[in-house]
Amino acid sequence: MSKPEVAIASGSIKHRRQWLVLSLTLILAVTAVTASIAIGPIKMSFKEVWQILLDKSVEQDVYYQIVWNIRLPRTLVGMLVGTGLALSGAILQGVMRNPLADPHIIGVSAGAGFAAVAALTIIPNFPSSYVPLAAFIGALTSAAIVYGLAWKAGVSPMRLILAGVAVSSLMSAGTSGLLVVFSENVQAVMGWLVGGLAGRSWFHWHQLWPYIAVAGTISLFTGRQINILLLGDEMATGLGMRVERIRVLLIALASILAAAAVSVAGLIGFIGLIVPHIIRLLSGSDYRFLLPASALAGGSLLVLADIGARMVMDPIELPVGVLTAAFGAPFFLYLLRRGQKH
Amino acid sequence: MILGAKNLTLSYESSIIVPQLNLFIKPQEVVTFIGPNGSGKSTILKALARFLKAKNGVVYLNGQDIQTLSTKQVAQKLAILPQTPQAPADLTVLELVSRGRAPHLKWWQRSSSHDYEVINWALTETKTMKLADRLVGTLSGGERQRAWIAMALAQSPEILLLDEPTTYLDICHQLEIMELVTKLNQELGLTVVMVLHDINQAARYSHRLIALKKGQIVAQGSPQQILTAELLADVFRVKAIVKSDPESGNPVCLPYGIAESCSECLS
Numbered sequence: 001m002s003k004p005e006v007a008i009a010s011g012s013i014k015h016r017r018q019w020l021v022l023s024l025t026l027i028l029a030v031t032a033v034t035a036s037i038a039i040g041p042i043k044m045s046f047k048e049v050w051q052i053l054l055d056k057s058v059e060q061d062v063y064y065q066i067v068w069n070i071r072l073p074r075t076l077v078g079m080l081v082g083t084g085l086a087l088s089g090a091i092l093q094g095v096m097r098n099p100l101a102d103p104h105i106i107g108v109s110a111g112a113g114f115a116a117v118a119a120l121t122i123i124p125n126f127p128s129s130y131v132p133l134a135a136f137i138g139a140l141t142s143a144a145i146v147y148g149l150a151w152k153a154g155v156s157p158m159r160l161i162l163a164g165v166a167v168s169s170l171m172s173a174g175t176s177g178l179l180v181v182f183s184e185n186v187q188a189v190m191g192w193l194v195g196g197l198a199g200r201s202w203f204h205w206h207q208l209w210p211y212i213a214v215a216g217t218i219s220l221f222t223g224r225q226i227n228i229l230l231l232g233d234e235m236a237t238g239l240g241m242r243v244e245r246i247r248v249l250l251i252a253l254a255s256i257l258a259a260a261a262v263s264v265a266g267l268i269g270f271i272g273l274i275v276p277h278i279i280r281l282l283s284g285s286d287y288r289f290l291l292p293a294s295a296l297a298g299g300s301l302l303v304l305a306d307i308g309a310r311m312v313m314d315p316i317e318l319p320v321g322v323l324t325a326a327f328g329a330p331f332f333l334y335l336l337r338r339g340q341k342h
Numbered sequence: 343m344i345l346g347a348k349n350l351t352l353s354y355e356s357s358i359i360v361p362q363l364n365l366f367i368k369p370q371e372v373v374t375f376i377g378p379n380g381s382g383k384s385t386i387l388k389a390l391a392r393f394l395k396a397k398n399g400v401v402y403l404n405g406q407d408i409q410t411l412s413t414k415q416v417a418q419k420l421a422i423l424p425q426t427p428q429a430p431a432d433l434t435v436l437e438l439v440s441r442g443r444a445p446h447l448k449w450w451q452r453s454s455s456h457d458y459e460v461i462n463w464a465l466t467e468t469k470t471m472k473l474a475d476r477l478v479g480t481l482s483g484g485e486r487q488r489a490w491i492a493m494a495l496a497q498s499p500e501i502l503l504l505d506e507p508t509t510y511l512d513i514c515h516q517l518e519i520m521e522l523v524t525k526l527n528q529e530l531g532l533t534v535v536m537v538l539h540d541i542n543q544a545a546r547y548s549h550r551l552i553a554l555k556k557g558q559i560v561a562q563g564s565p566q567q568i569l570t571a572e573l574l575a576d577v578f579r580v581k582a583i584v585k586s587d588p589e590s591g592n593p594v595c596l597p598y599g600i601a602e603s604c605s606e607c608l609s
Binding site for chain 1: 413414417418422434437441497
């Protein structure tokens, strides 16, 4: 006998749905990237976009310059940032077994913000190209402090959340303090604090992709572990998992993903919290599907929001966080209401 | 001895729950801890399941210190069902039971046909096959408990630890779980160690009872040997009539009042 007969029936319905959602997020990602390159003050068709991307013989062309030097890097950075935030949020929600967990909860955002603001305000003539590095270090340091404070013969999710809230508040207070004391530098800092993809280039891409590629790839293989962790610490131990070791690995992955994302794009909220929920409502809590689908959807949502941020009040750019909320919140609420009926 | 403890001291933070415990559990035995709230029953079970590190002393699994074995090795021998296990709302029974194969899989391995055979068998043994497609969250209490036992069985363990498996169930479902445990013990030779609140069920379905008071063993032995009115007054602080069940010959007790010694305990 192979699979139980009922297994095949149940497997097929649920599985088909999971693969469908995963395929849709992939299509969404390709569409979002193409649209983001096509749409702008100078418009192109989707066909032209792919011709320019695939054909290098037209290098002199102004369209070629717009695509390769401006829109493609910005779009790809947006894709990576969204992917990093969504993966980080999905992992943390699983590790903490808490639907409200997101990259902010482990102090990553506040730490990045504090380090960036401190560097820009305290150090005279701090080169802005080093801001991502400062933010990245600040983010990881902050996450490490939170983990260290939560440690007491092991880390319980509840202590982790409380330590995260405390450290984040402290860091935010520090950030506010710095902004008041060094108010003459606020302008330089504000753009980064609000977050966005304006002016993001290959420079940022090169800073970002190694972290997202490595941490993202590893995290895609953790789905089964998180599935076990969702049964509770004791049950996971009972099933032979080294809970503490897996948890610290997962938190480290989530921290690196979120730290890399916010260091390049600033404090973009919402994606890390909402995207995993949207995927969960669509295809269930099986992390083997939730992780890749969230990664694709997170990137897509941010890139789509960025198109809006550029175009809605053209020529003024809106902060992309405003748009991610405007896109995602209603959709999320719709799914929530629909889900309650069953 | 398949499972045991030597000079075991258990504590949470600085408060000592179990001062010193020696324990021997034989293969294929059904052993039940009884005792009032706070007597250390669940704490001992947690230590036997390696969840709780001993302050002093050692827990032995097949003669080896359980803390020196990898948690995965332990999971292949020993399965535990905590008091209130949790599961994601959209998990099906089949998916839940499949999780029980985790200790036998490396992280890159997919379930083999052997794994599906074991899952199939666990579903059949616990009569949860027809529930395989249902969501764990929508099951009744008795069905859910059987599904969790099926998951524990999918681990193909030699020892099953159960922490109050019948709490929150109506009487029929309580007996259903106890009958299932008995069947698993008799047909598969599973060693069962559990905590029960119902003394009569403990007496009916166990080879050996271990009565605990303040973390110490007050009496242990077959239900006929140890279940007396004196023991119930001492351990549970109740006055009770103890009779022999005409059906099975097991002792049954009928508590009818609070023992006088209770006032001492309260003060």
